[in-house]
Amino acid sequence: MVTRENHQDDAPETLDADEIFWADLQPWLRSTGYELRRRYRPSWVPSWKQRKTSLFWWEFEDSLKAKHPSVMDAKRTVDGSSVMLKKVRVSDHPMEVELTKYLASELKDEKNHSPDLIDVLTVPEDHNMRILVFPLLRRFDDPEFDAVIELIEFLRQIIEGVQFLHHNRIAHRDIGVLNIMMDTSMYPDGFHPAAPSKTPDFREDAKHIPRNVAHPRYFLIDFGLAVRYEYAELQPRAVPVRGQDKTVPEFAAPGGMQNAYDPFPTDIYYLGNFIREHFFEGKDDKKAKLGLEFLRPLVEEMCSTDPSKRPDIDAVSEKFSVLAGGIPHSRMKARLKSKDEGMWESMKLGTTHAYRKLKYKDHE
Template identity: 45%
Template sequence: MDDAVRKRKELREQLLGHSRGSLGQLTEDEEWWAAHQPWLESCGYILRQRYRPGWEASWHESRKELLDCEDHLAISYWFLLDATRASDGQPVIFKRINVMQFPDEVEVTSMLSSPHLAADPRNRCVPCLEVLRVPNEDNLSIIVLPLLRDYADPRFDTVGEVVDCLGQILECVQFLHDHHIAHRDIKSGNIMVDASNMYPRPFHPLDQTMRADWRGRARHFSRTERPVRYHLIDFGLSTDFEATEPPYLDYPVWGGYKTVPEFQGDGYYKQYDPFPTDVYYLGTWIRQDFLDGIFGGENNNLVVTSKRLGLEFLRPLVNEMTREDPAARPSIDEVMDKFNALLRSRVAKENDHPLYSMYLSVTHWCRRLKLVATRRPAIPCPDGTR
């Protein structure tokens, strides 16, 4: 085993924070899913070996290291589980929803996948493949979603790829607002990508650096070579005002970003228009993830998300989108009208080591020459809408 592989295994051991013994037992959250495995199978879904009846940890009876065994991977969130659709082998994610806590999420998510709305090319809300009603538990439903990954993973290769990502998400919010739906929790964690087109072999749903069959690293193309679709997810806080007469007002709910000016102080107890707040959320996402980066630690010197160079052309628009006065922010239609300055240069992360940046530069231009030779567009587009 070479040093790189050994270090990776040691790091993953530390991150897991579990002993071999504890990983060999299901957690209480996992036991719920395992108990419902027969029902989920009857609905047409196959769970991983870990959640099937009679499972025993494979590393107990073999000489393999724990991290070489796929079944050591436990779920990260109690309400999410990966599975495979038996009819066509599509990897999916189950999201368990307490309809008493989030009464509108199932309805809004499934409604956005209705044939009429799905036909709109701007609709990049996560597709709802099916809704399952949990037997004997009236307050629980499961929505079946496609397997996605973090929108920025793998890393962006060009400004054109970033422009495509931003354009798709802005269009999706425009679509929602046109239908009088406010998302109310737009943030980095609720923006995902369907990267299946980038991967010749499927990636694993939990350790997405690995192949689904656990036989090596998951290799991928760039977004320019294999265009992707980005999706907004999580409609647990969303509000549909379709049947409401304007003005569209509601009481605040805290989403992922806690800096919303209109929610501060007494503003949290007053009704507000959530549509300008969606624009604020979008601007905050772009500013933090692409322009400024996110820093943490005691002295704010820990880079959580590094800013990307070459995107300052977005700064004036982002400043407008995040104005303190909601009435002074542009509408999403106005944002789309202003979103027209596109560049062709590479997206380089500011905190890359110089040697790594040099490596990226060489490999970047090798890819660029290949793409020029094959006449690939600078701004990838999965469906030819832009």
């Protein structure tokens, strides 16, 4: 067992309870072909404690903690590729492993925007715990969208991904900013999984190429709350459960959390509200975007307080295609501006956008 005594709970040399879970599994994970970072290896001693140094502790790679209690980065020993490990307690999420395996088996369909599944491991002495192994992915909006066409393509892919799920009678039930990712194609030289702005060795800033060059693929992840129905089930019902979006109208109504509901219209709300909050209104550290008003009628329809008045995903896809198809080419190639940009910020971003267009004009 790994213990760290006589330290502050939030000190970098302290492994928290979730990290200790992974550190305890490290020898077994190595035997299965996956190597954790040195922070999680037996007898780890922080680099900044081993010798006198003028560097601060946060300048050392082994100071980086895992970002999510259920997820850990690792490397495959067979080829050195970066992967992500996710622990799943089957009794808590009984459908997640099988749904993830099913979706991974259907990746030949280009409309399937679920991630590949590299491996499924059963934790020794805990047959209720599985470790799912995925390729390394990256947050969908890091780096920021530069041109209008980039955001339109992102939305097209995510709508397509939800459409694939619904056509396969799968309701995600937790669509939102935390469960949308993209591949690593914008970073051909890689990045550090626990510090995405840094190179894999944690020594320099990671460099990326534009989206119009990389053409990243976007993914819907985390099927812990997802449910699947038979095609013959014409009136699907599910027990209400709250995901990351706490604003679902049907759950807020009196008795809403006690009444069975149809999860497919709720998925439409989740998707519409994600677009509304993240791009129309701005949320957390992200500013609202300008020039997207052509999508507002569709988004408002998707977010109707009455689930029966929301379009199904096929109607969403069709309406989105019509609306996006009506945008002039020059507008699609223009910079995606943010609300409340200051003059100097606007000039800087405009110059960077113009430089990228000139440098990568062959990809336009």
